[in-house]
Amino acid sequence: MARNSKLHADKKIVEKKKSTRLFQEVLLWTLIPLLFTTMVLLIIAYVADVNVFDKAKEWSKSLPFTDQKQADDENEDDLIIEERVVELQAEIQEKEAQLFKLQENLAKSEDEKKVLLDEQTSLLAQIEALKMEKEDYKRDMKEIISTFEKMSAKSAAPVITKMSDAEAIEILTKLKPEVLAPILEKMSPEDAAKYTSLMTK
Template identity: 45%
Template sequence: MDKVAEELESKKTSRFQSFIFVVLIPLLFTITVALIVMTILGYNVFELTKEYGQKIPFISSAISDDDSDSAKDIETKMIELEAEIKDREAKITKLETELESKDQEISRAELEKEQLEAEIEELTAMKEENKRAFKDIVKTYETISAKKAAPILSQMSETEALEILTNLKSDKLAEIMEKMEPEDAARYTELLTADIEESE
């Protein structure tokens, strides 16, 4: 009894082994060789499989549904990405425009600064020149005689005469006031006194 079972078992095993060796391995080998040959000849095996798969009723619906869904997803994703790219490009353009306008503002501000500095230098030079000229005038009034200086100062405007008189040395000022008409001397004395009180 055991021998019969063993023989049946060995026959089943040998049939299975012979099926693998005779049918399955050669079939797999043939398919592999066919795939390699078709690939070398320039055929896209997967595209062909897909094409023939669409002709089979149940498989075709599964393939086309998957393809259409994935194609729609890809298309939607592409549209979203393109919109995002355009949005980013718009932002970049806007930032570049803002940067250009800021650069122009900075350039204008620097130019204005340079112009103002040049004006300040010019005015400072003029002020220094005026100071030198005024000192020369004061020196002139200190060197000329009081008799000549008094009538000239009386003919000037009060502001100009007062400015010169305030910068003269006290002894020269006394000499000039002595040679002025009494009314002029009184008026300038009053103005000089008021000027001194203001400065204190």
């Protein structure tokens, strides 16, 4: 009986070795030639300048189960592109709004500039008119002083006292001393003192 069990165990070992050997033979006769053939084909494709991986992608696209995935990828790409288009359109609108605001500001500043130029022109005209008035006044004043210098002291004194203090002082300060003294003598002592005091200030 021990012999039978030993035979049985030996038989199992032999069967196990046979199955292992069969597997090794299958591996040796199918897998190794297949790998060798694949390697040779890849070398030929490389020498022929054929990109095997691109070709594999093209063939995989033609398979029926990859069509749906490809369509999904295209839809996803389309959605991404549409989102980007919407973002760019929003950005364009924002830039247009900024441009419009800048144009408004520019127009406003141009209007302000025009108003300021008009004001400047008006002020320059007023300055010119004032200069002319001043020149006319100086000319008139010279004529008035010349008239007072020609008048007698007796006639000039009452005229000066009837003028405003500012006008009287302006005339008296521009008269020559030899003309001024007789005019002051012909005034009342109060008027003479008043004008003398105002002229010294």
